[in-house]
Amino acid sequence: MELVQAIENRVSIRNFSAEAVSKKDLEELVRRAALAPSINNAQPWKFLVITRRSLLKEMGEAVSKAVGEIPVAEREGPGKAFLSRIEWFSTFFEDAPAVIALLMQPYVSVLETGSGFTHEEVDNMRNRPDMQTAGAAVENILLSAVDLGLGACWLSAPMIAREELERLLGVEEPYKLINFVAVGKPFGAPAKKNKKPLNEILQFIE
Numbered sequence: 455m456e457l458v459q460a461i462e463n464r465v466s467i468r469n470f471s472a473e474a475v476s477k478k479d480l481e482e483l484v485r486r487a488a489l490a491p492s493i494n495n496a497q498p499w500k501f502l503v504i505t506r507r508s509l510l511k512e513m514g515e516a517v518s519k520a521v522g523e524i525p526v527a528e529r530e531g532p533g534k535a536f537l538s539r540i541e542w543f544s545t546f547f548e549d550a551p552a553v554i555a556l557l558m559q560p561y562v563s564v565l566e567t568g569s570g571f572t573h574e575e576v577d578n579m580r581n582r583p584d585m586q587t588a589g590a591a592v593e594n595i596l597l598s599a600v601d602l603g604l605g606a607c608w609l610s611a612p613m614i615a616r617e618e619l620e621r622l623l624g625v626e627e628p629y630k631l632i633n634f635v636a637v638g639k640p641f642g643a644p645a646k647k648n649k650k651p652l653n654e655i656l657q658f659i660e
Contacts, residue, residue, distance in 0.1 A: 467605025470638030490590035514548030520615035550636035605640035
């Protein structure tokens with residue numbers, strides 16, 4: 455598939471068929487993710503591919519519990535509907551055939567070793583290059599999923615239960631759980647969302 459086709463056809467998939475994703479395709483998604491640019495070429499990532507149904511269910515339950523603890527003005531009526539919506543968008547990953555968890559370890563900048571700046575100061579100064587690195591890897595997964603005839607969705611909402619998810623996944627320092635990508639064969643034809651026109655988002659400074 456041409457790159458432009460993958461970009462134009464990519465949509466967030468949240469409903470999946472029960473068909474399993476082959477180990478070969480999952481390995482290829484991670485291989486391509488790891489080709490993304492990273493801060494100082496640190497390649498600070500690790501990828502966990504979860505297909506065990508019982509574990510995905512436990513992960514979903516952990517996120518549901520965390521969502522239920524969100525303070526809302528009312529537990530019934532609008533408040534209940536709000537939490538229900540948040541819960542679904544945070545837990546639909548448990549029904550995906552596979553979930554790729556992105557882990558990152560802290561990078562060490564040359565600014566830290568050659569100056570008196572702390573890691574946090576450098577991180578703020580450079581506008582979170584670790585998160586920019588994570589975004590590049592995730593985008594490679596999303597576009598590659600389209601190329602391989604799969605659907606995928608990037609999720610940050612489950613991180614509301616990050617500590618419990620790290621425990622369930624056996625994540626150890628110095629790594630931290632950053633996000634999930636749910637992967638599988640799309641169920642049905644997903645609707646494309648409207649995107650802003652180019653003349654609304656583009657400005658040339660000449």
